[in-house]
Amino acid sequence: MKEKFIPQFIPYWDKNEIKAVERVLSKDYLNEHKTVREFEKKFAKFVGAKYCITCTSGTTALYIGLIALLEKSPIKSISIPDYAGIFAANATKQAQVKPILTDVERNGSLGKTSNSRFVVHSNGRIGKSSQIEDCAQAISL
Secondary structure: OOOOOOOOOOOOOOHHHHHHHHHHHOOOOOOOOHHHHHHHHHHHHHHOOOOOOOOOOHHHHHHHHHHHHHHHOOOOEEEEEOOOOOHHHHHHHHOOOEEEEEOOOOOOOOOOOOOOEOOOOHHHOOOOHHHHHHHHHHOOO
16 A cells, blocks of 8 residues: 655745746855845844844754854753754754753653753744743743
């Protein structure tokens, strides 16, 4: 019997998105192209930030975020989901912070954890950040 593959997530790209990517990929420079700088400026304005920086990967973005966090609040360890892929652990180790793989136990607890957490949004699906933040504040994280 042939196994049927059930994908976790099926991305959708409309024609305009595909054309925009093709325009950028057809240039001589990808990460140094003026389109990248324009995107950074527009995105910073959109989110109300002074600056924005694009990254080559999610791991790099997490690493940069951790370095910024460590400037304000030194931490020795951080809890990361065990079902998140290797990127969170790699960024954590690169920032010289100890990753603690965490899963929800049968009793609902997180088991051995740190006072810092990585919240990972899986497969492009954004979690309920405001509820997560409320819970974290309620237990003084």
